[in-house]
Amino acid sequence: MDVPDLLDRAATMVAANAADEAGARVAEVREYLQHHEWEIALDLLADLDEWPAGAEWWDLLAEAADLMRLSDTAAWCRWRHWESIHGIIRAELTLVPAADGGRRTPIPGQGVLRPLWHIGQYMPEGHPDLRVARIWVESAPELAPGATGPIRLAPMAPVAWRGLRPAQTITMHEGTPVRGTATITEVSGPR
Structure with missing residues (x-):
C-alpha cells in the first residue's frame, strides 16, 4: 500500500x-x-x-x-x-543531579535507554528484585541530568509490573546507585 x-x-x-x-x-x-x-x-x-x-x-x-x-x-x-x-505506564521522573552521583548525560527520549527499576518487589534473600524497562521521554527529545519530566515505560516483562498504581514511587538504577525516582501517574491495561 x-x-x-x-x-x-x-x-x-x-x-x-x-x-x-x-x-x-x-x-x-x-x-x-x-x-x-x-x-x-x-x-x-x-x-x-x-x-x-x-x-x-x-x-x-x-x-x-x-x-x-x-x-x-x-x-x-x-x-x-x-x-x-x-498497556501504558506513565510517570514523572526526577533524575539525581550529576553532582550528587547521578547521570552525567541526558536520557535519550525515544525508548533507547533500558535501565533497571525497583518497583517494590524483593528477592527471597531480601534484596530488591530489579526489573528492566525502556524509557520514552514525553514532550522532549531528552531528559537532562538532574531534571524532572514525564516519561512512559515499556517493561521487558510487562506482567511483573501489573501491580503498579498511580502515586506509587519507583526508583531507577544504572548499577548500584539510584539514578532517579519516578512517581507513577497512569497505569492502564491493553486496549
Missing part, C-alpha cells in the same frame, strides 16, 4: 467523534489527505489518543511514517503499538 491508502485505511478505523487535544477530527484528516498533506494527516491521526487504537492501527501509521522517512514518528507509532498490546 502507498501512504494515502495506509492513512485512509487508518482514518476509516477511527470513530467519527474521536478528536485530538486541539479538537481535530477525522473529517480534517480526510481534508488533508485530499490535498496530499500526508504528514499533517499522519500527525493528526497519531494524536488521537482518546479512542481505543489497536496494534493494527498503529502498524498502519508506522508503515506510512516509514514510507515518508519520518523515523521519529515511526518510532512513536511502534511504541504505541507496544502499549496497545501491553
Whole structure:
C-alpha cells in the first residue's frame, strides 16, 4: 500500500467523534489527505489518543511514517503499538543531579535507554528484585541530568509490573546507585 491508502485505511478505523487535544477530527484528516498533506494527516491521526487504537492501527501509521522517512514518528507509532498490546505506564521522573552521583548525560527520549527499576518487589534473600524497562521521554527529545519530566515505560516483562498504581514511587538504577525516582501517574491495561 502507498501512504494515502495506509492513512485512509487508518482514518476509516477511527470513530467519527474521536478528536485530538486541539479538537481535530477525522473529517480534517480526510481534508488533508485530499490535498496530499500526508504528514499533517499522519500527525493528526497519531494524536488521537482518546479512542481505543489497536496494534493494527498503529502498524498502519508506522508503515506510512516509514514510507515518508519520518523515523521519529515511526518510532512513536511502534511504541504505541507496544502499549496497545501491553498497556501504558506513565510517570514523572526526577533524575539525581550529576553532582550528587547521578547521570552525567541526558536520557535519550525515544525508548533507547533500558535501565533497571525497583518497583517494590524483593528477592527471597531480601534484596530488591530489579526489573528492566525502556524509557520514552514525553514532550522532549531528552531528559537532562538532574531534571524532572514525564516519561512512559515499556517493561521487558510487562506482567511483573501489573501491580503498579498511580502515586506509587519507583526508583531507577544504572548499577548500584539510584539514578532517579519516578512517581507513577497512569497505569492502564491493553486496549
